[in-house]
Amino acid sequence: MLVPPDLCGKLTWLSGAREVAESDPVATIDGHDVTLFEQWAVRRARPARARLRADEPLVTGQRVVDLFFPIAQGATAAVPGGFGTGKTMLLQQIVKWADVEVVVFVGCGERGNELADAVADLMALKDPKTGRDLRERTVVIANTSNMPVMARVASVYTGMTVSEYFRDMGYRVVMLADSTSRWAEALREFSSRSGELPAEEGYPASLSSSLAAFYERAARVTTLGGGEGSVTLIGAVSPAGGDMTEPVTSQTVRYVRCLWSLDRDLAYARHYPAVTWRHSFSLDDALIANWHAAQGRVGWNDSRARALALLAEADRLASVVELVGIGALPSRERVVMLSGRLLREGVLQQSALSENDAYCSPKKQSALLDMVLAVHERCLALVEGGLPASAIEEIDLTAVIRARDETGPDDDAGVTRLRDEVLARMGTS
Ligand SMILES: Nc1ncnc2c1ncn2[C@@H]1O[C@H](COP(=O)(O)OP(=O)(O)OP(=O)(O)O)[C@@H](O)[C@H]1O
């Protein structure tokens, strides 16, 4: 049991094992009864002894997040994306796979049937780590679009308070809010009814400080009891018409450590998760790179940097190709275009619906990335050896793209085997 934060003193009585109602005292501390039920004003952050540096990654099993825009335990992320770009899917993947002890999912202002489906899905899921029901460690706070405005304002704060409550017990918690835009709209409605002066797009002038205060509550802390716990906060943002300059999105971006921006063109092209590498960021990447290095994965940061550079160069070349055609590019640049495609299709894309690919262990993530980089190096070497780019483009590299789906979620050795086969074949072409 957790002693309320404002109570301290000598434990004078402790109940034996028995069934209790929520109002039954189970302990007495200096004359105060303690129950298993606790009240807390949800807008107020629960206290902790100290904030700690957030430098350990929260593994989500999603490659684009873990490899390219990693999030630390106790940090914050926003997932902005237009209608139907995959916000809910991405958040639900994190519900299933995040390496935390407790998950708090707040469905805020979403359609009732969608939320009902999500809850039904969740009920049926098994925890991949323990084999027990996932619902045993998941809290769902459901606020559908037909509920009152104040309930919507409260839902997000309630989720945060529940998260902090488990944090105070020494657990690692991830809280997901889908969608914080609906919450901000509720704040807007409430403030206009209570006669506050409207600011940008009718939102209250206090929108920015409300968002800041909310994201501020995510942290890795030393609890009052001396243990360690964390709340990682991930919020979906749904800008109307995909307009990233609207107030909620632009203010949120200022307060989060990670931005996983969903791109409409990628979603239309069925590139899922549609997280764009152009406008996303992680401010904790250097800390997390250090953590990986300390775990013995020294090449992690180098591979990541090379892959991001390759993606950026492939994007730049794609706009050149639109003007002059691929034939006009020198061989080396054609190889970059090819490798960019391998990265996008073999590493960044990840189907939430595939049994092998829905979750990808960190070892397999690195193996996949290293395979594409190794193939890229080999292609470059072949071009330098005089092979024309057109011949390289004819090499069958589908094995590289299919590796993510054809090896088990944990099977980095399988990926390495495939890589060696592909390289061996290329050596003789
Ligand atoms: N990782 C993924 N793997 C496979 N399919 C995906 C993935 N992400 C999204 N999709 C597809 O995109 C569809 C829309 O996704 P989702 O409902 O998550 O979008 P959304 O951004 O939450 O939409 P809304 O704005 O309506 O809330 C899904 O039904 C699914 O078909």
Ligand SMILES: [Mg+2]
């Ligand atoms: Mg959604």
